[in-house]
Amino acid sequence: MSDLDEQVGADPEVSGDADEAALDVRTLPGGLPAALEAVLMVVDEPVTEVALATALEQPVDTVREHLVALEADYTASERGFTLRQIAGGWRFYSRAELAPVVEKFVLDGQQAKLTQASLETLAVIAYRQPVSRSRVSAVRGVNVDGVVRTLVSRGLVEEVPDPGDGGAALYATTPYFLQRMGLDSLDDLPALAPYLPDADVIDELVEEGHS
Known part of the structure; x- marks a missing residue:
């Protein structure tokens, strides 16, 4: 084995292990809050804090803090949706105050x-x-x-x-x-x-x- 081969083999950044490196969601646009929103947008049932923390490779306490902060932010800005903790997990829901609008669209809409x-x-x-x-x-x-x-x-x-x-x-x-x-x-x-x-x-x- 040449000196170059030894150097490449010893460098974890160019080895096969690099392909399996963990993705740090904090470096993505919007950071962890945006990553949580992206995941929660595609689920059809409440997701536990542990499942979210595992998927995003973040501490459970940190994930919980951001979820609570997102919920408070949506409520304060009076968005049409909110983030709720229900059945042991978290999921997006339309705001309860707007239920008549949603009901009209779903039941008498398209x-x-x-x-x-x-x-x-x-x-x-x-x-x-x-x-x-x-x-x-x-x-x-x-x-x-x-x-x-x-x-x-x-x-x-x-x-x-x-x-x-x-x-x-x-x-x-x-x-x-x-x-x-x-x-x-x-x-x-x-x-x-x-x-x-x-x-x-x-x-x-x-x-x-x-x-």
Whole structure:
């Protein structure tokens, strides 16, 4: 090995380890606060302080201080969004005071009518609630993840606690669904349930889909 090879091999800045060097977010534009905002903008559920600290390679206490400071800054500047700590983690939310605006846009905004796929999925949830997405998919024969998200965003369906130990997210209709349907309760739904597959049949379809 030549002297040059020895020098290159001994220099960590030109070795393979350099590719794995940690990224110091503090040197990026906006520093750690901007890095936190960037990460939180792409999540769809609350993220813990530990997870954020690990991803950004910063102390948990430092991350917590910046999160609290960001929340205070958004509140003081009366932005349309805020940063909230909920369910053990942090996530962006629209401000509570602006809920009427968001509700109007989501429920009466870009699409006045539901698609056929949305109507079919909504019917299955209404008659089989609480029900998981996998079971709804089994009834309809197609993946319904995107459709369920649409129904949730329109305020017609919501996620509800699982009374058992299955752990799967369950969905049910909302009071707004009854309002839009002109019903006092779910008991007023037309008697279509007998035409849907029994729970045992749905379970078999779900298992076949996972096999």
